[in-house]
Amino acid sequence: MATYAPPTDDMALLLRVFDFDRQIGELPGYEDVNAELATAVLEEAGRFCAGVIEPLNRSGDEEGCRLQNGAVATPKGFAEAYAAFVAAGWGGLSGDPEFGGQGLPHVLQLLLDEMLSSANLSFGLFPGLTRGAVAAIARHADAGLKAAYLPKMISGEWTGAMALTEPSAGSDLGLLTTRAQPDDDGAFRITGTKIFISSGDHDFGGNVIHLVLARLPDAPKGVKGISLFLAPKFLLNGEGGLGDRNGFSVGALERKMGIHAQPTCVMNYDGAKAWLVGEPGRGLNAMFTMMNAERLFVGVQGLGVAEAAVQRASTYARERLQGRSADGTRGPVQLIEHPDVRKMLLTGRAFTEAGRALAVWTALQLDRSDRHPDRAARDHADGFVALLTPVIKSSFTDLGFETAVVSQQVFGGHGYVREWGMEQFVRDARITQIYEGANGIQAIDLVSRKLPMEGGDLPHRFFALVRQELDASAADPALVAPVAEALARLEAVTRLLQENASVAHESGAAATDYLRLFALVVLGWMWVRMAAGAGEADGRKVRIARFFVDRLLPQTLGLEASIRNGAASIMALDDAEF
Template identity: 70%
Template structure:
């Protein structure tokens, strides 16, 4: 089985050629000394850790899984040591706030490291990703006392984080949750209730596990308006910062799952666990969404990482596996990469992975602008783009990542179905990314119902105008003209379709019936824009190799010819309306 190769060359191309990363860093206070060369060197070391330490644990960790014995969770062999090595090397605090001990590096580097973590060991990456999400919620909404007490050790990685939202009867509709928080009179609360599907809820890495728990205060309003957020640690923390007695929480069981077997997904019982309010009473969902939005971007990158790794393995296998004759019948057996159907599957996966990475980098740059740019107008503009793209990144990256994993498994034929080659694990692991942190259907409804109407519809219009201006700017190789025209035509149809959906308004049947198809349409057009940009920048580059120039041009042409036409079917389905979906009575479905 071929080893994973960190995509440092493509990362360097994106930062140094496709996006003006160096100029952006100079404009952001605190990032002036960061440039493409530094970023590439840091990520090269991160890639080595992922390839040399984490990937070798991926399949054994899946086979061994986590165990719960006498109330204690044990992760697979090697995971605890790998985590401690990860922390010791400083990777946990890569993008953490310097005021709490973090390195303060841009979000762009964090997202690219997250991709490599996800490519090599999805279960392991969840520990670090969830901790970072919890840090964001505490940093934005916690009191100064909570920040000072918990953030330094969470950012360093000494302590980890978990988010406790879901209950057996309250998943997407959190307004149904029943967990309670009783005031204790000293500013703390006793938490009572049971949560399910709690990733990283407990483990054997040492240190503390900081749970962010949604619960209701006494006499809280019903529904989501009566939910509060609480910080509750596995171990209470003494005045001097040392760990004290075990808090009133326990692991009831570990979930038996399709994939991510090396990740302890816990049923957590809170039996009077002491917690402290994060944010305002009855506004816990507002605070939790700070964490969830960060996690949705992270989960999207998980889908990207799985797709990248699976495609790499499939290409290597297809170059070596001899089957059948050449298309002209003159040679045989030939490597299966010569067969058009196999080549199409490989190109599809590569098209999704490269464009996804480009959109991930662009989105992360917008996040850095929104957080650090000295101009308020630029911050607000970038924040709008991040809000618009968050559901797209989460849903499209994971849908396309799963599709790539399945296609890559197909390249292996029967060998892809058995455990020995590792492809079936990619398929199983990738599947959860389409479900957790808000299913992809929920993401699509968020895009159509909440994000498109932002700024009275001007937010998506601004995004489309930016893409249109770049697509039709002068320059670029003539070989790219057909692809550019195809993307421009699809963008025009997307803009018209967006106005159609905005005109529908809040009709839940029409919006719900169109949302998933629309999000896919939106993502494909955005990927098309980025393929034109990547191919054009490669052609004009004085540094890109002839191989890179050819690969980007051919892939851009392939995407426009073979994948962008999916938008025609998606548009037809959307314009057909909700009647075909809702006509059949639910009782006779």
Template identity: 65%
Template sequence: MFSYVPPIDDYRFLLTQVLRFDAAMAETGQAVDADLAVAVLEEAGRMCADRLHPLNRHGDEEGSRLVDGSVITPAGFADAWRDFVAAGWASMSADPAHGGQGLPFILQLWLDEMLSATNLSFGLFPGLTRGACEAIAAHADDALKSVYLPRMVNGEWTGAMALTESGAGTDLALLKTRAVPQGDGSFAVTGQKIFISSGDHDFGGNIVHLVLARLPDAPAGVKGISLFLVPKYLPDADGEFTMRNGMSVGALEKKMGIHAQPTCVMNYDEATGWLVGAPNRGLAAMFTMMNAERLMVGIQGLGVAGAAYQQAAGYAKERLQGRSADGARGPVAIIDHADVRRMLLNIRAFVEAGRALGGWTALQLDRAHHHPDAAERAKADALVALLTPVVKAAFTDFGFDSAVQAQQVFGGHGYIREWGMEQYVRDARIAQIYEGTNGVQAMDLVGRKLAMAGGAVVDGYFDLIAADVDAAGAIDIAIKTRAALALLRTTTASLQGAHGDAAGAAAVDYLRLFALVSMGWMWTRMAVAAQGDDVLHAGKRIVADFFAQRMLPQAQSLAVSIAAGEASIMALGADCF
């Protein structure tokens, strides 16, 4: 296996030449410039490459274990967590009011990319903790915030999200866990949750679970769900968190991938918890965490794809097989073969456009939090909401496809453990499933996000794309993105107000079409910026042409499929399957 190389040159290019980072920071009043941002990313990259990447394969092989009711993570993980926390990475983008560093979210997002590229199982610990902190900060009362946020932000304590039950996955209306008032402001939480990532570990410190449950008088359905903060340890008489709460790990899930990540069955037996937010409004509070996690999961797909690309490109330049196309030379490195190049370029075209689109979305999140104009904050927040299901679903779909193509470059060597490619495939698969399956994300885009502000949000987003591709003139990527955008506008208009089977039949194809146009926009911006003669700029222009000619044409077939409607999907009776 080749060493991981952090994509610092690409980050620098995007910050300084494509995303106008310094201007964005000046507009939002954040005292960070591109030089500082690159320096932070360089340090983060060294940590990921030197500390976490060497643990990845070992963590997969050893896995987390349940011993006497406690989770033991693979050797080296607990020490790596302590080093990660000591270096300040856990608090990088958190609010300074709670002890965070307050750095721009774009740096957090790209740190998440490198974490996912080097050790996806490890990266879930800080990611879930950060999401829990956001939910607590947005919805908990001041007393809970003051106790829990400082120690979660600095990494002394970690967080987990407990939604899913064996009978209630996507349909949370079926949730049965209950919470009974105890008369002192706390509640006794009882029930079982499954698929709880980071539910327990051996890093030390508290583990703070955010648990969905029903109050005794709660109405039926999703309108009767509340959110509770349930810590592993409770304070003793001296205020020290040493008393074990009534919660335990019933089992560790046996999974296809992310073996080092403890995915727990959690039992809550009258565990003490505190209400977060208003009674029966838990779903709204939990979605604060889930939306943050969905962006993170999308970046997991991007990170795995980038890491798999590095391995496959390195192998392709060294592996000698076959003769050159003209038969004059042989054996040649397989990078000379057109089909190998096709696979590598498919991956690279996604990774570099995804990195740019993720960065642009992160800057909108910074605008939503920091812009001095309330109207601009609201506009940016709406754009993030629109793009969240796209980033989550498209990045993880393309990410899994990229891992499979990178494995294919290795041939038989990609299927055996030696090169590590089969781990990328196994690990990447979960990202398409958790935090809301990709089909659910597509339905969210079509059923909810297109209708925001009567369609004004999506129309405004399309106008941003149009302005850049029109300004780019007659370069190929701009011409083809402009045509694909016209298809997307027409298709969007046809789906406005769609519901039921009509929406369900179109949703996944529509989200992919939306993502392709968005990536074409990013490639247009990158091609316009890359006017130099250096290797990086020349490579950008070439890969932009590849995306325009080999990937963006999928927009036409997707539009045709969407226009076909639901008839052929729904015609076959259930008994015939």
């Protein structure tokens, strides 16, 4: 069976395509960072992921996590691998140097996340969720909480988890009932039950820091009554080390379709001691700092699984002999000689390579929004990140799952049995479309919250940038023109949705089709960028770009027609007729 090969050569190419040295060099704190350093870091990260993390993927899936005497036991080798991950410094790669992090760009973090997700999706959730918790604490907690918790969370010695969902409160967090009672010493006591808590507990040692949404005694109903609290598994002693066990426990482990090596917990909080993060009643605002970071991370998870799946399918298609040549004179021939097999593999490649490019471009915007010395430039970049976050989360995970499925299809019956590992990719990828805000909710977020931003100008500002780059592109006009035409379709339906925003059901009916249309256009833009920037030496990029434009981009025609047909047929049936 083929093993995972980290795509670090492609990552290095993208650093050149997006002029990494110039863009990063403009930002304070990155004066010593360049493409040569970045490539060296990524190559070392790739060796770690392929050599330490990936060998645990199948065994971890088969063994799964177990609950023993109220404590989570992760699969064999996970605790040791996590200790090696922390010792090598990967946990603090992009962390704030003020609290012990290395302070490297978000670009490197997202590419590390991709490789972790390719190698072992279950494992990658531990540091990924920790980083999201760090973001929320860093932005909203007081100085005392930051000093007490951030250094060991950034290093990875302590991990993080987010506790939102309850049995009767999923996406509608306004229904949650977990309570927070003020304590005598200024802290609080949390009581309630949360479900679907990834990384809620483990056997890695150290602490597990839960960020918990709960209601204060006088809180109003709805989301405005929610506050955010920090509840550690172990309370801290006077020296900042681990003291007594806090008042919460794992009630059960969820029995799941995939990510078996990731402990998804039912958590019971029984008067657990906790501290307020941010302002009372502003918990959802604070939690969204974590969730927005996690949504980009989950999108990259979809990309990572797709990369691993298409790699394995490509190797199999070159090695497996099956069927006869098109002219009937030879046989058996390699699977990869058959046009339908090639189409499946190219569909996966057309997504993964353009998706990686879009992740790099967005991460560069994230770095600009954090560090650029000019406030206007920061706000400009931040708007693009906000606009693209639901697109990346939803489209990368949809396309990632679809890529896992077509890669499995390449194997025929062998793809359905465990031996080849393809069915695990399909099962693991499926959750990425659901957690951190199901993809339908991401689409609604795009049309209802992101399109109206900046008075409705944000998407058009972004489209103007894309059109400017297309007009100036040195790529083959036969590649540029279809993308420009698809962009015009996207601009037109965007104006239509903005005009009909107040019409009942229209935005909701169009949302998922609109997000897919948006994604195809920006992936096409990325293929134009790569075709122009890779140079004549990389004719492979141009040939995949041609496949994308010929075979995938035309989907935008059907999506536009579907959106223009409106909500009427969707809403026509009575509820009882379903």
